Amino acid sequence: MMKIFKLKTFHGKILSIDNNMNISSGTKEELIFIEPNNFINYIFCTTKETEYKIINLNDSNLKGGMIIFEYKKEGDYIYLIDPISKKYVCSLPKDHNNKVIGNVKIAKEWEKFTIIPIENTTEYTEKNFNFTSGLSPNNIDYLFISDLIKKNTFSKLFSKKILDAFSIFMKMEDFQLFNFILSKDKKLLDKFNFLYENDIWNKSINSMKNNKIVELNNELDIKCIINDKNFSSFPHAIQFFTKTLMPSEFGPSLLSSCRNEGIYLIEWVAYHRAIGFENIYIYSNDNIDGSDELLSLLNKYGYINYVKNDIKNGISAQNNCYNHCLNFVPSIIKSSWVLVIDTDEFICFDHDKFQDITDYINWATIKKYDSISLNWRNISSSPIKNINEFQNKISLRNQNYLPRGYMGDGDRMVKSFFNPRTVITTNPHHPIPSNKYSFNYGFSDGCEYKWHRSPEGFYDNPLFSDEISFDNSYIAHYFFKSASEWFWKNLRNRGDNQLLSGISFENLSQDRIDLFKRQTKQDNYMKVNNDPxxxxxxxxxxxIDEILLNKDINYSYQKILNNYLAISRKSLIEYKKLPFYDDAFLNMVANEIGGL
Incomplete structure (x- = not known):
């Protein structure tokens, strides 16, 4: 007979979900567990029968409106197991914020749960789970899922939950074959579209087919928070494998999220246009320097594609940018390659070997890689002698590399090119592929990328390369620039800081000031070689000359320069009122911006 119950942790709290939809314990929204009669050794976990919420188990493969656990019983206790990794679910105590994780190898006390029976519900009935009789994970393939969609008589809500649950057992080949059948079987397609009529991932599928952007909006912001290798739902998986089938119709594209970077935009855009990027997408938010107007004009006159990235508390501007552009903008999805960098970063390659960026990519990916990782090369600061120098290119104003090792493991950090059709999303440094897809990492030297010796305190991940290579290509990182620009950089807040807008001294700590001052005293710089x-x-x-000949753009750019100086001077006066201000640094900044 089917059983429905809650689970109490070893610490006496009921398993539930927190505000971020992560499985936790002791919160108000308690989870429901269903043990069907004939689906041996497996139980389903979900929320109330009247709602669809994507739940996530930390450090596991499990995510969706309903998820499946293996289980085993021992006396009065039950153990939950991730059916893919075969690792145990562990409930941490209060001093670990009642977090629940799914990556424990050996079951001990914290892995024990107690069953608390509850009454049957309207939706989660034995009749609805009869189809699991005799079912095993080995039977859950593309044919089973196709028949389940076409023949089921469940409610929309239950159907979506059960498809989420079963998708964990589908292999890459199953998703690919399901996609093929979906394109040929009208009844299946009609049923799929009926189930997911308003689903955001189905909208993405249709946008790719129709070459139409799904506009960024608040509803999309919330649902599009994806930052791991797990699909959030069954239609998300179908969207991904639809994406893998899209043709490459455009050349290399550039993607960036920025904030209050107006004085650098024209040089950055012109340089990357010059080396062969076909599309440049810039997302920006909460600007106070006048960047919005300049970005709109650069978009109007065809130099970039500008997306105003309005965000609200709890949403990362960078995640919002990457998730939207890589899933809902067909011209990016259908680009040959995408490079994600910030506007203080420039990709450099050996121009004696490679004619343009496409020439370099073709060489670096001859072994059919899905991504190319390039090391950061950090550039030191150079002082500004007068305020007119702000109009000079930062690549000419800053002419020295910091010595290797000055930034610790910073030289080992990478930025990445990738094939946009093979990733779920990206973070600022490397792509995030699906754990259901075979993904091949390449390095800037044309060899396989190796990243299994991360610095102490970091788990192994593609952020840090095992070796450093600047020979063929690298990312020039103009991290410091001048003292006044360092002041501005820390005043204007990080571009992904969703909690702060305007000016804040929160990031301008003495440690940050000392970091800047130390690099000005280095005596073993390597000169930047501009000849190639x-x-x-x-x-x-x-x-650049062509852009600035446009009177509208030139006027907007001059306004940004004036805003930059005015805000910097006003902020420097406020900085001097703080009890912890650094007098030497203050004078460096004041000299560059023409005094207080």
């Missing part, structure tokens, strides 16, 4: 870039610099300069 001479042809590119000429192309970039022509594009």
């Amino acid at each position: 870039n001479s042809n590119i610099n000429e192309k970039a300069d022509k594009i």
Whole structure:
């Protein structure tokens, strides 16, 4: 007979979900567990029968409106097991915020749960689970899922939950074959569209087919928070494998999320246009320097694609940018490659070997990689002698590499090119592929990328390369620039800081000031060699001149320069009122911006 119950942790709290939909314990929204009569050794976990919420088990493969656990019983206790990794679910105590994780190898006390029976519900009935009789994970393939969708008589809500639950057992080949059948079987397609009529991932599928962008909005922001290798739902998996089948119709594209970076935008855009990027997408939010107007004009006159990235508390601007662009913008999805960098970063490659960015990519991916990781090369600061120098290119104002090792393991950090059709999303440094897809990492030297010696305190992940290579390509990172720009950088808040807008001194700590001052005293710099870039610099300069000949753009750019100086001077006066201000640093900044 089917059983329905709750589970109490070893620490005496009921398993539930927190505000971020992560499985936790002791919160108001308690989870329901269902043990069907004939689906041996497996139980279903979900929320109330009247709602669809995507729940997530930390450090596991499990995510969806309903998820499946293996289980085993021992006396009065039950143990939950991730059916893919075969690791145990562990409930941590109060001093660990009642977090629940799914990656424990050996079951001990914290892995024990007690069953608390509850009454049968309207939706979760034995009749609805009869189809699991005699079912095993080995039977759950593309044919089973296709028949389940076409023949089921369940409610929409229950159907979506059960499909989420079963998708954990589907292999890459199952999703690919299901997609093929979906494109040929009208009845299946009609049923799928009926189930997921308003689903965001189905909207993405249709946008790719129709070459139409799904506009960024608040509803999308919330539902599009994806930052791991797990699909959030069954239609999300179908969307991903639809994406893998999309053709490459455009050249390399550039994607960036920025905030209050107006004084650098024209140079950055011109340089990357000059080396061969076809599409440049810039997402921006909460600007106070006038960047919105400049970005809109650059978009109007065809130099970039600008997306105003309005966010609200709890949403990361960068995640919002990457998730939207890589899933809901067909021209990015259908680009040959995408590079994600910030506007203080420039990709550099050996122009004696490679004619343009496509030439370099073709060489670096001859072994059919899905991504290319490039090391950061950090550039030191150079002082500004007068305020007119702010109009000079930062690549000419800052002419020295910091010595290797000055930034600790910073030289080992990477930025990445990737094939947009093979990733779920990305973070600022590396793509996030699906754990259901075979993904091949390449390095800037054309060899396989190795990343299994992360610094102490970091788990192994693609953020840090085992080796460093600057020979063929790298990312020039203009991290410090001048003292006044360092002041501005820390005043204007990080671009992904969703809690702060305007000016804040929160990031301008003495440690940050000391970090800047130390690098000005280095005496073993390596000079930046601009000779290999001479042809590119000429192309970039022509594009800059062309852009600035546009009176609207030129006027907007001059306003940004004026805003930058006015806000910096006003902020420097406020900084001097703080009890912890650094007098030497204050004078460096004041000299560059023409005094207080």
